[in-house]
Amino acid sequence: MRIVRSIADLRVLLKTLRAKGKRIGFVPTMGYLHEGHGALVKQSAARCDATVVSIFVNPTQFGQGEDLSKYPRDLERDQGLCLDWGATVLFLPDASEIYPSGFQTFVEPGGLAEPLCGQYRPGHYRGVATVVAKLFNIVEPDLAFFGQKDFQQTLVVRRMVRDLNLPVDVVVVPTIREEDGLAMSSRNAYLSEEERGRALSISRGLLAAEVAFHAGERKVAHLLEIARAALTEPMKGVDQLQYLELVDAQTLDGHQGEVDRTVALCVAAYVGATRLIDNVILAPSHDEAVLNVTLSPGQA
Numbered sequence: 001m002r003i004v005r006s007i008a009d010l011r012v013l014l015k016t017l018r019a020k021g022k023r024i025g026f027v028p029t030m031g032y033l034h035e036g037h038g039a040l041v042k043q044s045a046a047r048c049d050a051t052v053v054s055i056f057v058n059p060t061q062f063g064q065g066e067d068l069s070k071y072p073r074d075l076e077r078d079q080g081l082c083l084d085w086g087a088t089v090l091f092l093p094d095a096s097e098i099y100p101s102g103f104q105t106f107v108e109p110g111g112l113a114e115p116l117c118g119q120y121r122p123g124h125y126r127g128v129a130t131v132v133a134k135l136f137n138i139v140e141p142d143l144a145f146f147g148q149k150d151f152q153q154t155l156v157v158r159r160m161v162r163d164l165n166l167p168v169d170v171v172v173v174p175t176i177r178e179e180d181g182l183a184m185s186s187r188n189a190y191l192s193e194e195e196r197g198r199a200l201s202i203s204r205g206l207l208a209a210e211v212a213f214h215a216g217e218r219k220v221a222h223l224l225e226i227a228r229a230a231l232t233e234p235m236k237g238v239d240q241l242q243y244l245e246l247v248d249a250q251t252l253d254g255h256q257g258e259v260d261r262t263v264a265l266c267v268a269a270y271v272g273a274t275r276l277i278d279n280v281i282l283a284p285s286h287d288e289a290v291l292n293v294t295l296s297p298g299q300a
């Protein structure tokens with residue numbers, strides 16, 4: 001595995017690979033890697049001839065008062081994991097490489113960036129879209145891998161790829177969870193043992209709603225109530241439920257009444273000072289075609 005820090009060196013290396021006809025996969029990350037990232041890298045390694053993993057804690061996607069400066073880092077461990085998972089190149093740019101002085105051009109996503117996290121993290125998806133577009137232009141991957149854990153992000157990135165005609169296929173990989181259900185996240189490292197116990201109410205609520213859905217429950221209000229009950233259970237729930245919403249899985253429009261299409265049940269919540277997000281996709285069985293479109297070819 002090669003470790004590359006400059007855009008110029010990466011371009012030279014990838015040009016050689018491409019000249020040999022290698023299919024290039026790309027996994028953008030912010031580091032402090034876990035098996036969720038591992039699923040993306042392994043899928044890229046299985047489907048592509050060379051896999052580029054980037055680790056870049058992107059300042060433009062953090063708002064004021066967010067955790068940019070204390071975002072967890074362990075580069076040595078990350079390198080070992082990337083090697084084990086089958087990465088070919090680890091790209092480790094510093095902030096001045098990606099945002100040299102004078103930088104002033106951004107990608108502005110549209111309506112998909114407005115609901116859910118967009119309401120609470122103004123500018124977040126502008127930062128995400130900008131850095132992902134830049135990384136796509138730097139790496140020029142054939143395939144790029146993203147996690148369903150950040151469901152809104154996958155829609156914003158896919159829309160950007162279509163709207164800007166970026167020549168890359170976006171693959172969405174299902175959320176990897178700890179054995180007890182907690183969605184893996186670099187931010188789980190912030191949780192005390194007591195908080196981690198209560199963070200479990202997030203997946204417990206989502207999975208309870210999912211079970212009810214598969215048992216035939218279609219009323220949006222009931223599904224939300226099932227999830228909310230677990231999330232807000234006294235002593236066992238989260239400290240602050242930022243949002244719990246059931247939205248159309250393609251448009252992110254709020255869904256009311258009965259579920260008659262593929263929807264996403266999405267949560268953001270604070271446990272202590274840590275903000276966690278999670279989601280499940282609920283697809284009426286007749287709607288599998290939609291699920292295939294929403295997720296990725298071969299994934300549903």
Ligand code: AMP
Nearest residue numbers: 029030031036146147149150175176184
């Ligand atoms: P991050 O390092 O948190 O920016 O995440 C980098 C990529 O890994 C994003 O595409 C995330 O959606 C994905 N990812 C993070 N956690 C998980 C998870 N638990 N399962 C699957 N993918 C994940």
